[in-house]
Amino acid sequence: MKKLNLSVYFIILLLLVGCSQEKEPPTVEERNAYLDSIEYIDQYEDGDDRKSTLNITMAEEFAELKVSEQYLFLKEFFDTYEKTYGEVFGYVNRFDELYVRFHDKDYTTYSVYDRAFYLTSTGDHFETKDLQDNETLLDDYDKNVVFNGTFKGKTAEESRAESSAKYTGSTSNSDTETYIKDKNGHDWIQLTDNQRFHAISNALYSLDQNGFVIEESEYYYIDALNAFYSDNSTRNTPINEALVSVGLMSGTIYK
Template identity: 25%
Template sequence: MRKLAYFILTIVSLFLLTSCGVTEEEKKETAVLVEKQVQKLIVPIQSNENVLKYLTNVTYEKDPFYADDINLHYNIVGTLNDSFGDLSIKEQYDFFASVTEIIRNVNKENRGKLSCSKDFLCDIYYVQFTTSNQKYKMYYKDLIDIETVKKEQTLVIGDKYEYDSKGIRVNDKNSTSDSSTSETNTSTSDGDDWVKMDDSQKYNIVSSVLTSLKSKGYTISEDTDWFVDALNAFYGENVTNSTKVTEAITLAGFGGKVISKP
């Protein structure tokens, strides 16, 4: 009965929030504020002598799958010289760990997190650098993640192999997950797209967003099916179909009290 009450509250909240939620001006102001914070992260990376032994350029990007005007997820990306490939995996891990530590130190007063109002989600999602023949990625953890999750960062090499701080392979990542998500672009999908999706596509897109939130320390007390049901009930009218799927998921979670911030 309690879950049913929360579900009904969620649908009501979604309609209210989409009709009287954050304004376009607030979205623009927050986007500028967060981007300035991300820009500040680049400077100490560019000036670190140890990092510059291998890093030839660095910049940032909004995440191509999870970012929109409410969910401000950024990645730090760049290029490495090919000599980076000659390092041991442990040395490669240590290199990426040092870059994420630089980022945490820039935002030390905010526990390594980006700062934005409660109506938005803003964070660094991952650090990814590439050589001419390989891709290296480390998902970013702020100080809260490190202290509460109690799980170290891992280095992902290519699309498949993941290594711990000792350079030991921890598992084979499922390389098919990204391709299934990319078929339904999370960042641009809205209600018009949602109503055309089959059950598998809906499940995949919701699962991807929830996985991203969990990796950043958010607590989610309901499963993917709950969110799919919420969005199925929400979408279908012209007034709601313009809402991005990522925004609807977070609104459903916070409105239904099934997502809580770290």
């Protein structure tokens, strides 16, 4: 019996020693020092509402690289940053989104995620797995288009005017009564932009009334669902499930 007690004690002691030797999470100061050391990054800031987002502004020299070379640089940076500093603001705010811009541009140039890469000016996106050993296909894009600072070819002023026309001036009573209940991706792709806005607005209102905290606007979730349902294999997923999944994974919907 004494041997058993000593063995148990020894195991507990090892566990305690192991826990005491766990590496402390990095500090914000250490994270900042790392970012300051990265070539091509001129400025950086954390998201105002979502600490899981990092915004970086690139030096003009970065634009001289091929688009494929920029992608490889940004993907390596994303992976390294996520592994080392992903939880610098805690697990709830774990890093999952990188916005890349250049000086004097209305919009970001790229959005980088664990599994996707977005070109803002064209609205095109690629799965990371599809770019594995195939990143040179990005060089087929005209760099003048990639760096023109637009969102799907529209300036910020043009986008604001279009949004105003879609979501305010042209609102119809039937559109405001659009809901996501009993709808899936096949239904989603048939909705107009105005109907999608009101469907998500109504869904977010319902979540809010049930005690959930919503940290993003309708447009954020509309873009996420557009990307999710762009693949035909996902369209059987109910919209309400997809919306909640987006909110939980991004940390923007919680109770």
